[in-house]
Amino acid sequence: MKIFDGQFPRELEDEAIYIMREVAAQFERPAILFSGGKDSITLVRLAQKAFYPGKIPFPLLHVDTGHNFPETIAFRDHLANELGLELIVRYVQDAIDQKKVQEESGKYASRNALQTVTLLDAIEELKFDACLGGARRDEEKARAKERIFSVRDDFGQWDSKKQRPELFDMLNGRINVGENVRVFPISNWTEIDVWNYIREEGLEIPSIYYAHEREIFERDGMIWPDSPFINKAEDEAVSKKIVRFRTVGDMTCTAAVESEADHIDRVIEEILSATISERGARIDDKRSEAAMEKRKNNGYF
């Protein structure tokens, strides 16, 4: 019998497992969108619990921008291997080579927006009718209004005005030809819920979430990880610092925080006392006040 410290509300896990099971029952070809970040690691754990002692009935789909942290990629392969899950990877580089998308230029260039095209191509190619994602409503204002079952049209577009009402715990996954659904089982979790869950479940996460020494440079008051993918100005000097990442996206759009937190308990302490929100470290959200909503309308998850 396990003793939990009790800071994680177990009702959230019950809700997420219920959603996972509805996905398995209502759809023919679901997949988990897996980035190797803490939220998608949480999803995998929930799926494991939902179908135990059976196997997770969904493959993992990763859209690889080519700009990921190597630690994340190594972790992704390790987890899929350990749980015996099918891992499907599709590359943004392919869409660039096929001239479907054009690489951004300038010092803020990132492939964040480009991954939408690769994702939509993968959904079409692999005929997925439901994609499970680890997005949470507390992350951002537009996400606060998205449903648990979010219906997308054949261009993957989200129409905030045409969302289906979700009453009680009843989930309506019926779709028309060409449509697919994005499913967000941890919609009602907050950042600290995820961390408490990882702690109470003893889940492994990529090493970059913990304090480590890294080559960084400073820009716009934020700490950027140095990488071959980033366009630095001449006066942006690289130095070494002890940092960790609070959220994990591409190396071109994820800022680090100075931190000594090398253990999950210390990470949680740090988050509880933090004064900057999680997506405050996401450079991709800073483009405009409505940055997230615009990307979602275009099919971003």
Place this chain on the structure above:
Amino acid sequence: MAISKNKEVLRIATAGSVDDGKSTLIGRLLYETNSITTDKLLAIEESSRRKGLGYTDLSLLTDGLVAEREQGITIDVAHIYFSTPKRKFIIADTPGHVEYTRNMVTGASNADVSIVLVDARNGLAEQTHRHLYISHLLKVPKVIVCVNKMDLVDYDEDRFNEVVQDFKNLLGNDTFKNLSIDFIPVSSLHGENIANDARQMGWYKGDNLLEVLENIEVHPDTKNKPARFPVQLVIRPKSDDFHDYRGYAGKVASGTFSKGDTIRALPSGMTARIQSIDQFEDSLEHAEATESVTIRLDHDIDISRGDMLVKDEELRGSKDLVSNICWMDNAPLVNGKTYKLQHGVNETRVKVAGINFRVETSNLIKDETATELGLNDVGQVTLKSSKAVLIDRYEENRANGAFILIDEFTNSTVGVGFAS
């Protein structure tokens, strides 16, 4: 129980217009519980400045979509989260105008408590009647009336008592007799009685809003109800280690199931005993409402998705459903039309056999001549189902008494019903 101590979740519904100061009240709750981070606060300070406001508009924290920011209104259900060391709170925030009745109903469907706001200067408004009616229709277990903007009536006790008396006069109406209701005088703008006791209203001896929210019982309406377990999936791994494993996965809708209990599977009516209640690698003695588990029985009986496990409490399925309906689609509910009905995880087809009446939600007048229900209408309808629906009366068991209606052509969720 394997897990007895963990943080509880309290779900709150709020409804109201910008004018009530609702967004300010929510912003205040977030602010006082340290749930706003510096960057979010800076962002709304900047937005307030750009709008030419002389103060930080805490309402900007909750109005998320571009259209809403443009029009300065809330048009959807927004989910807002905050925590105290004792509890996690989820607010489903909705607009209060009649054209958003469906959003209010959606927000209230999961709520343990509903917060109704009134402006101390104006007292009961048309919207207030609607919010109370929806809380009553949805059987939200607790209603808290926040008499807001007390600062604008000089924190006057008499004015507060007048507003309370107006409510009591209204609640004398039979429709509202079962509502459990608390009254709190507050000023969201100045944080009086939100998370701190009021400095200006020494005459008020009750708890502040946050104290009330921290102490309300969670899910009082599901745990002590008849045992209901809707089966979502049958888990049969057929692996070497679990060759003969056959478990029924689902979330307990209401009541409690214990190892050794005799259950009846519906609709077949066959009985068996619970051999094991599995939760991942653990085995539990009991499972109660809202827990997701997998139940194994002492012998195989025919059970599939959509069936329901019950104990001794009677549950007779019904093919004729007289229900209150809130309509949520632009195309009206039409007499004689067929829809898909989803009750929990079970699905059937129904035909509208009659529209008994439509209710005006702001004054409760029944129109018995109504021939259809339009968007945001509430009324009573008789449905005929192709097979028995394993539903309780909503009044008796909220967790197993509701269903949604789905349009067979668009696949949209077009209405919600409450069995009566």
